[in-house]
Amino acid sequence: xxxxxxxxxxxxxxxxxxxxxxxxxxxxxxxxxxxxxxxxxxxxxxxxxxxxxxxxxxxxxxxxxxxxxxxxxxxxxxxxxxxxxxxxxxxxxxxxxxxxxxxxxxxxxxxxxxxxxxxxxxxxxxxxxxxxxxxxxxxxxxxxxxxxxxxxxxxxxxxxxxxxxxxxxxxxxxxxxxxxxxxxxxxxxxxxxxxxxxxxxxxxxxxxxxxxxxx
Amino acid sequence: xxxxxxxxxxxxxxxxxxxxxxxxxxxxxxxxxxxxxxxxxxxxxxxxxxxxxxxxxxxxxxxxxxxxxxxxxxxxxxxxxxxxxxxxxxxxxxxxxxxxxxxxxxxxxxxxxxxxxxxxxxxxxxxxxxxxxxxxxxxxxxxxxxxxxxxxxxxxxxxxxxxxxxxxxxxxxxxxxxxxxxxxxxxxxxxxxxxxxxxxxxxxxxxxxxxxxxxxxxxxxxxxxxxxxxxxxxxxxxxxxxxxxxxxxxxxxxxxxxxxxxxxxxxxxxxxxxxxxxxxxxxxxxxxxxxxxxxxxxxxxxxxxxxxxxxxxxxxxxxxxxxxxxxxxxxxxxxxxxxxxxxxxxxxxxxxxxxxxxxxxxxxxxxxxxxxxxxxxxxxxxxxxxxxxxxxxxxxxxxxxxxxxxxxxxxxxxxxxxxxxxxxxxxxxxxxxxxxxxxxxxxxxxxxxxx
Numbered sequence: 001x002x003x004x005x006x007x008x009x010x011x012x013x014x015x016x017x018x019x020x021x022x023x024x025x026x027x028x029x030x031x032x033x034x035x036x037x038x039x040x041x042x043x044x045x046x047x048x049x050x051x052x053x054x055x056x057x058x059x060x061x062x063x064x065x066x067x068x069x070x071x072x073x074x075x076x077x078x079x080x081x082x083x084x085x086x087x088x089x090x091x092x093x094x095x096x097x098x099x100x101x102x103x104x105x106x107x108x109x110x111x112x113x114x115x116x117x118x119x120x121x122x123x124x125x126x127x128x129x130x131x132x133x134x135x136x137x138x139x140x141x142x143x144x145x146x147x148x149x150x151x152x153x154x155x156x157x158x159x160x161x162x163x164x165x166x167x168x169x170x171x172x173x174x175x176x177x178x179x180x181x182x183x184x185x186x187x188x189x190x191x192x193x194x195x196x197x198x199x200x201x202x203x204x205x206x207x208x209x210x211x212x213x214x215x
Numbered sequence: 216x217x218x219x220x221x222x223x224x225x226x227x228x229x230x231x232x233x234x235x236x237x238x239x240x241x242x243x244x245x246x247x248x249x250x251x252x253x254x255x256x257x258x259x260x261x262x263x264x265x266x267x268x269x270x271x272x273x274x275x276x277x278x279x280x281x282x283x284x285x286x287x288x289x290x291x292x293x294x295x296x297x298x299x300x301x302x303x304x305x306x307x308x309x310x311x312x313x314x315x316x317x318x319x320x321x322x323x324x325x326x327x328x329x330x331x332x333x334x335x336x337x338x339x340x341x342x343x344x345x346x347x348x349x350x351x352x353x354x355x356x357x358x359x360x361x362x363x364x365x366x367x368x369x370x371x372x373x374x375x376x377x378x379x380x381x382x383x384x385x386x387x388x389x390x391x392x393x394x395x396x397x398x399x400x401x402x403x404x405x406x407x408x409x410x411x412x413x414x415x416x417x418x419x420x421x422x423x424x425x426x427x428x429x430x431x432x433x434x435x436x437x438x439x440x441x442x443x444x445x446x447x448x449x450x451x452x453x454x455x456x457x458x459x460x461x462x463x464x465x466x467x468x469x470x471x472x473x474x475x476x477x478x479x480x481x482x483x484x485x486x487x488x489x490x491x492x493x494x495x496x497x498x499x500x501x502x503x504x505x506x507x508x509x510x511x512x513x514x515x516x517x518x519x520x521x522x523x524x525x526x527x528x529x530x531x532x533x534x535x536x537x538x539x540x541x542x543x544x545x546x547x548x549x550x551x552x553x554x555x556x557x558x559x560x561x562x563x564x565x566x567x568x569x570x571x572x573x574x575x576x577x578x579x580x581x582x583x584x585x586x587x588x589x590x591x592x593x594x595x596x597x598x599x600x601x602x603x604x605x606x607x608x609x610x611x612x613x614x615x616x617x618x619x620x621x622x623x624x625x626x627x628x629x630x631x632x633x634x635x636x637x638x639x640x641x642x643x644x645x646x647x648x649x650x651x652x653x654x655x656x657x658x659x660x661x662x663x664x665x666x
Binding site: 108 | 482485490491493496497498499500501503505523
């Protein structure tokens, strides 16, 4: 797997590079701003681009815009957007097109090596990785508070992990329960929220959950 | 030379002080006049007062006549569309000219009378629009009013002057035994033959009257000035309104500079510290992951993390100091400058002379002026040496930062210096930047201590 890293902090570019190397991912280019990122993606055709939201020159949301542009021009490139603050609104914008091969994580998550590499792989494999913090913000703002109250605490935890883009296997290991138990919870959630039956396709499931919460 | 505000830079105390001075100026002047009483006989001021009064009377007659005619024509034509505006505007223009003459006359006498704001012709205005602006400048009606009121006042003063001298002369004439002075008032006194006491009394009265005359003349000139200040200068409410506008602008600048400061702190934390801490956590995470299977690699990662942690604490320290150095509160400006200067790559000499410790707000403003200037010296000036001079005499706090670099610093919107100018405006201070293309650069901030 080949990746391009865009972050204006040299320190973090190198750090993330080491981290990806640890996970057996080859870094084919590191850049410090959005324009060079687009050039690097064009030249290297990577499988994955890891992008900081805030980059020169204006230090606003250059990374996010670049990500959206990459998705339009090179739809095969998986996108993992990192940010020092996660904003539910940015996540919604990023996911508005589709949730395939998209991740949006708090930059702090790089500290948990295994989990971060897991998220990177998930995104590169066509899945979704939404930061738990984003999910928390979405849950706090959702107008679906009443149906959500019908869920048990455990079901709510499963729902949050589903929204993050985790697979049943990942949910099971995170909550330290059996696969069967997770499947039962998922079915129960879908039933209680009147969602169409659980989709085999993981990213379609994420979208269904997020759309439900966001609408 | 570029100025942060329109005020006169340097000696002029900033506007709030000037306002106070202006409002109490009349009284201050009078006191001074009394104090200089003994010099009154030889001073240029006395002569100027006479000339000024004489001019007031002679020119005033013409001006009053002209004003009267203009006012009558204005009134008569007020109802004619177009002509009314033209004549009214013209009347006020001429009144402004006359007022300017009178201000010059008084300035010559040594009294300054502030000008009222006149309508200005902006580049985009046609001649007619400009005339309309003049016609609509209702506050200018004070100026013709002055001309009409001043003539009788000046005439009364002239009458006092003539009577005074005449009385003195008659005293001497009578004392000399002149029985029937051929002119005027003496008739009423009639032929007199005063005794020795009477003669003495007459002589003393005459001498006292002559000695007292300059006081009378200067007092009358003072009254003339007061009248002019009342009607030719901006009204008190207008002064206050201008001050309110200025304060509003200063407050806006203060809020803006606080906002910019917050953004700067956020940027410093976000771009400086946060990546370091994330990277530190990342290194430790990698080390943890490798601890069992590759202890050597883990050790080097821990070492890297250790270095990173030390660097981060150092940066945090600098950042906190940049927000507000604690020593500034505890020990004052002089103490706070030591560390600031130590961090500068260019050798800086510091000279702080303060009669008393300034207000904390001023200290802080002065500190940040110096900090920004020093940063610029390090980053942009190419200077070999720099000097920081702080002087405070209890009235003004002055900060000067000079370097021998290549100059070219300027106040651009959104730049560091503009931020300083805004911050200074919030304490009624003024920033002056002088930085010609070949240097040297001189940055001066002056703040009033009374608030």
